[in-house]
Amino acid sequence: DPVTAIDREERTVTTASGRTQHYTSLVLATGSRSASLGLEGEGLEGVMGFRDLKDTRQLIHTSQHQRRAVVIGGGFLGLEAAEGLRSRGMAVTVLHRGSHLLNRQLDETGGALLKQALTERGLAIRTQTSPVALLGRNLVRAVQLDDETLISTDLVVIAAGITPNTELAREAGLDCERAICVNPQLQTSDPYIYALGECCQLENQTFGLVEPGYQQADVLAQVLCHSDSEAAFEPSTIPTRLKISGIPIFSCGQTEAGPDTESVVWQDYDTNRYCRLLIRDQRLTGAVLFGETSDGPWYSERIQQADDISPYRAHLAFGKHYCEAA
Ligand SMILES: Cc1cc2nc3c(=O)[nH]c(=O)nc-3n(C[C@H](O)[C@H](O)[C@H](O)COP(=O)(O)OP(=O)(O)OC[C@H]3O[C@@H](n4cnc5c(N)ncnc54)[C@H](O)[C@@H]3O)c2cc1C
Known part of the structure; x- marks a missing residue:
């Protein structure tokens, strides 16, 4: 029974069924919906967002009857949708406008590592590209890109941001x-x-x-x-901890170095683990972790408390236990 109107003078809300409720304080927690891209063809059958249980059921159903999918948006929601469809047998292409995946959470190297890991699983990922139209008569049949490429598809999932x-x-x-x-x-x-x-x-x-x-x-x-x-x-410094299809990712604070920041980078090519720490004036200002994230909360505490890291700076990339021992 959704609220349809707020009367601020009377301090009441009215619902769709006509109920009126008085309030002393009112809290709005109305959430958001999938953002529309305003593309030609967005109303075609087979084009959908990814927001709720109904969408999820629809995606599962489609994956049982169709073969190809395009996901627009390489943020966490788009990647989860893409990996879900791929694991159910679809051939999935992800289109991402930014230069690297998860560009709100990861730096460029982290984004490249994620792209490599997902590509190895079988996802096709195109970065720095945007769709210009969705084509089809009733059902969506193809996505046209800004470089005129056409990608044939049976399903388009739009996961390119939210509209509050x-x-x-x-x-x-x-x-x-x-x-x-x-x-x-x-x-x-x-x-x-x-x-x-x-x-x-x-x-x-x-x-x-x-x-x-x-x-x-x-x-x-x-x-x-x-x-x-x-x-x-x-x-400002809310940490993000995500698992993109089982790959742990953590980020907190700054993700890209600025002119007055230094970076400490540790990378293990064999196990695909990566850690980048951003430092300004001997204070940690950002952390990006890929593959192994157990020290994430400890880094985020250092960022929030603005601790002087000079006593253990040489050990910083090795995490909490090394730094505490130092
Ligand atoms: C598929 C999916 C996966 C996600 N996975 C993660 C994750 O792994 N980690 C993470 O941190 N975040 C994740 N998120 C994001 C997370 O779900 C949202 O950030 C969070 O739910 C937002 O909470 P909210 O209360 O603001 O809005 P919502 O959870 O969207 O709740 C808003 C509610 O308000 C109701 N409402 C709207 N208008 C009215 C009205 N007029 N009257 C009455 N009710 C109304 C809506 O029906 C809805 O139930 C995911 C989101 C999606 C869609």
Whole structure:
């Protein structure tokens, strides 16, 4: 029974079935939906997003009856969809606009390692490419790329970002940009209304993983329970821990070196393990781990606490135990 309107003067919400409910504080956690790319042919049968159980069932069903799939988007969601379809027997091509996979979480080397690992499993991956049209009469039959290549397909999964569900907030007159604008206490432009999760935006940042949502929920619980609470949500160094098709990946803070950062890089070509640590003024500012991520939380603590790493800098790439021994 979705909420269809907020009356900020009366402080009530109304649902589709016509129920009206009063609130003292209102929390919007409306999430998001798959972003549309605005491509010609997006409405064809066989073109879909990847968001909920219904989509998942549809993907499984399609993989049992069709042979070829194209996934648009090489972020974690696109790669999970691609690997799922591949493991169910489909020939899958992933199209990614960025120069490397998972470009929000990984640096270029990490992205290249992931591409190699997934290619070895049988995925076809094309980076730095964008679809310009989806072709077919009723059913999708091919994807046309910006270099005029045509890829024949029976299924297209669009996993190229999310659109926060802001309609309810916009209609109620709350400040929205890409998502519903909030301050560090998750308060919207109306002091009685809060927002968190994928529907909110703090400064310039929106969120697409559960971890920031959990941290926001923790802050908001304190804010709602104690009116004098100084709890505040700080998005900058939330670690991301992912398993892309069983390959562990961790990233926290900066992922690419800037002019005033140094990098410590450790790579084992045999076991396909990679670790890149970014340092500024003897403080850790970023960590990208691929293949082995058990030291991730320890690195993220060093980043958050801005510890001086000079006493154990030479051991930094070997992780917690070596650094503590040093
Ligand atoms: C396939 C998939 C896999 C993912 N895997 C991972 C992962 O491995 N790790 C990770 O960190 N993140 C993952 N994510 C992302 C994660 O699921 C989201 O970041 C998280 O669920 C966002 O939480 P949320 O509460 O903001 O929104 P949602 O979980 O989307 O919840 C929003 C809810 O609000 C409801 N709603 C919307 N509008 C209204 C309305 N008007 N009235 C009433 N209800 C309404 C919606 O129906 C929905 O149930 C994945 C996402 C997908 C789609």
